[in-house]
Amino acid sequence: MLHIVDIQSAAFPSHPTSNKPESILKAIPVTKSALPSFEEYTDEIRELWTSGWLTNNGTKHQQLEHELIDYLGVEQLSLFTNGHLALEAAIEALGLTGEVITTPFTFASTSHALIRKGLTPVYGDIRPDDFTLDATKIERLITTKTSAILPVHVYGNVCDVELIEAIAKRHNLKVIYDAAHTFGVNVNGRGIGTFGDISMFSFHATKVFHTIEGGALTYNDPALKARFDQLKNFGITGPETVEVPGGNAKMNEFQAAMGLCNLRHIDETIARRKRVREQYDALLNNVRGIRILTPQSGVETNHSYYPVILTAEENRRDELYDALAKEGIFTRKYFYPLVTDYAWNQNRFASRRTPIAREIAERVLTLPLYPDLALEDVTRICMVIQERMMKR
Secondary structure (H helix, E strand, O other): OEEEEEOHHHHOOOOOOOOOOOOOOOOEOOOEEEEEOHHHHHHHHOOHHHHOOOOOOOHHHHHHHHHHHHHHOOOEEEEEOOHHHHHHHHHHHOOOOOEEEEOOOOOHHHHHHHHHOOOEEEEOOEOOOOOOEOHHHOHHHOOOOEEEEEOEOEOOEOOOHHHHHHHHHHHOOEEEEEOOOOOOOEEOOEEHHHOOOEEEEEOOOOOOOOOOOOEEEEEOOOOHHHHHHHHOEOOEEEOOEEOOOOOEOOOOHHHHHHHHHHHHOHHHHHHHHHHHHHHHHHHHOOOOOEEEOOOOOOEEOOOOOEEEEEOOOOOOHHHHHHHHHHOOEOOEOOOOOOHHHOOOOOOOOOHHHOHHHHHHHHHEEEEOOOOOOOHHHHHHHHHHHHHHHHOO
8 A cells, every 4th residue: 555745845945825724725745755554664674673784785675676677677777875876876887088968958966967977068959849858969969078978868758769879879979868757667668777878767755666765777787787886885895805986875775675665566656647647638638828748659658747838928837836836736847947057057058059948947847746646636736727827
């Protein structure tokens, strides 16, 4: 049995509040964390009090790695304490240098990992239909300094993996996918974690599958396994040997235990998210002034987010955001601002050079979506949107 915990107040800034009495207004957060029953989790961790093995590749850690390899259909997998440190380890393990082509329409972590590893992000524009890096524009960004491509699968939408692979082979570039949004996604029956040299997954509490905090790398080269083990455990290779200067990014047993519990329910979780998305689609498909995304052909998605795009000439995204908040419905401008508009990045790259990304960032709003969001609440959300859009 799944339980859902509201983490809205901790994860995002507060919204304007309605004047309606609190007893009348039912708040709907933008996201909630799915949890197993308390009894299931405590049963899973009970043996830790006997073994005392709480971290350092414990039995829960090993079991979760094996089960995720099977579920995701990948050759190799390494767990980390969070997705960001996993991404940094991927960059370091591949020995990337110079410039890496990526997208400005992403969470801060993607670019921050590159910067922290001494690399220069080079930003390409996105596709207007699915918001992923436009692969047809990648080659014009390649220079003699380019060592890799770091595309991002967005909202469960998948990059043009075939074209990216062809470009990478042609120019001898590495490919690391930021797959934080695509746990369990398949492309023509193939697991999303099998594409590129490495894929990074986030298991943060807000994700479709989570280990409270956590992350993983998937890859095909078995030689990378030992390298990742070193990088996430201080470079230690034996009781008295430390071969490289590594960090500390090990997933502990309590995180792994949460993952084992949540993995048992993942198909149910995704199915319930699908029902919510289908309800949104039915009610918002013909609403004037907004655009909803069309499912990608051949992609079995995980229904991780529900973005809408404000399409009218006069962009009233912020008005809709405030109107929903006044009804106790919390949404998110995700991703806004663009990475290239962050304070630390403003003098490095002008967002006008990626006009589609800038346009989408200024018009996107992600609506509440989580497994136990009641369909009547989806109807309530859509009614507010319809009323607001009719007042144009």
